[in-house]
Amino acid sequence: MSFPQLTESTEMYxxxxxxxxxxxxxxxxxxxxxxxxxxxxxxxxxxxxxxxGLVFHTPYKGANLTKKGRLxxxxxxxxxxxxxxxxxxxxxxxxxxxxxxxxxxxHATAPEVTxxxxxxxxxxxxxxxxxxxxxxxxxxxxxxxxxxxEVSVGATVRxxxxxxxxxxxxxHLQERDILPGRELTLLDVAPLDGTLTLDVQGKRxxxxxxxxxxxxxxxx
Numbered sequence: 604m605s606f607p608q609l610t611e612s613t614e615m616y617x618x619x620x621x622x623x624x625x626x627x628x629x630x631x632x633x634x635x636x637x638x639x640x641x642x643x644x645x646x647x648x649x650x651x652x653x654x655x656g657l658v659f660h661t662p663y664k665g666a667n668l669t670k671k672g673r674l675x676x677x678x679x680x681x682x683x684x685x686x687x688x689x690x691x692x693x694x695x696x697x698x699x700x701x702x703x704x705x706x707x708x709x710h711a712t713a714p715e716v717t718x719x720x721x722x723x724x725x726x727x728x729x730x731x732x733x734x735x736x737x738x739x740x741x742x743x744x745x746x747x748x749x750x751x752x753e754v755s756v757g758a759t760v761r762x763x764x765x766x767x768x769x770x771x772x773x774x775h776l777q778e779r780d781i782l783p784g785r786e787l788t789l790l791d792v793a794p795l796d797g798t799l800t801l802d803v804q805g806k807r808x809x810x811x812x813x814x815x816x817x818x819x820x821x822x823x
Contacts, residue, residue, distance in 0.1 A: 611710040614679045616648055617657065618709075620668055621676035622768065630665040637768075677741035678717075683709040684730035684737075685720045691731040692724070698782065699773035701731055732773075733764030733783035733819070748819035751787070751799070752812055759788045760820035767817040779808045781818060 609617075619637045623629045635645035649666045652658040657672035668676055686705035690696040696704060712720075718739065721727075727736050728744065735743040748763040762785045767773050780803050781787065790807070791800040797812030 609675060612648070613652065613655075613657075614675075614710055616645075616652060617668065617672055617676035618679045618683070620658070620666065621673070621680055622766070624667055626667070628661060628665040628667045634665070674741045677737040677743070679709055681721075681737040681739070682712045682717050684734060685717065685724060685727070686712070687730040687732070688724050688727045688736070689720060697777075698731060699770055699777045702768050702773065703770050729764070729783075731783070732766075733762070734766065746819055748821050751789075751810075751815040751818040751820050752797070754789050754820065754822075756789050756792055759786060759823045761786050761823055762818060762820050764819045765817060766819065767814070772814060772817070775814065776818070779810065780804060780806070781808070781810065786823060787820070 615638060616634070619634055620629050623633060623637060631645050631649060632642050634649075635642045638645065640648075649658060649660050652672070653660045653666070656669055657675060658666045658668055660666045683702075683705045686708045687701040690701055690704055691698065721736075721739070726738075729735055733746070735746065737743040746764050751760070751762075754760055762781060762783050764783060765773070765776060765781075767776065776782070781801075785803060788802040789799060790802055792798070793800070799810045799812065799815050801808045801810060
């Protein structure tokens with residue numbers, strides 16, 4: 604499905620809302636933090652996106668994507684995750700660097716290139732981080748998992764997906780071998796700061812509570 608030409612800035616906002624909101628209202632402050640802009644700048648952009656029919660803006664609460672906005676955001680996410688697959692599977696780029704590098708390619712990818720890339724890759728359903736690759740019509744299969752932060756002590760789980768976007772956070776997870784497909788056992792949760800102690804393939808690993816919220820898992 605093709606869309607009218609959108610600016611790179613517009614695409615970045617739509618994708619960020621799709622990643623943060625999952626269909627829910629995204630606070631403007633949280634959106635500004637993700638995009639490293641001021642809340643005033645984010646608020647002005649959201650108003651412009653509202654005028655274009657791409658978002659619903661609720662004052663003092665935030666914004667969420669309209670149907671038109673969701674389709675446009677899915678197009679951007681599709682391009683990015685297809686590039687992640689290509690970079691990982693064919694160029695052997697480091698897992699932690701995929702998100703940032705794919706972001707630099709997604710805005711310059713024509714619909715014909717996107718379709719050809721998907722065909723070349725065999726229409727992958729997930730990216731190397733385990734997140735769904737939207738189909739050409741914008742549909743995708745939702746991940747049926749829970750955040751690692753909600754797992755009970757003693758449970759063994761399998762990592763489904765990682766929703767982190769920062770290269771530093773992804774590098775942190777990569778160094779601890781917390782990757783899609785890995786099995787983990789939660790050994791302990793520290794009081795107050797909530798640091799998790801995990802068994803990852805026989806190694807004892809500590810992981811902060813905030814990062815653990817970005818790791819989606821399923822029970823074994």
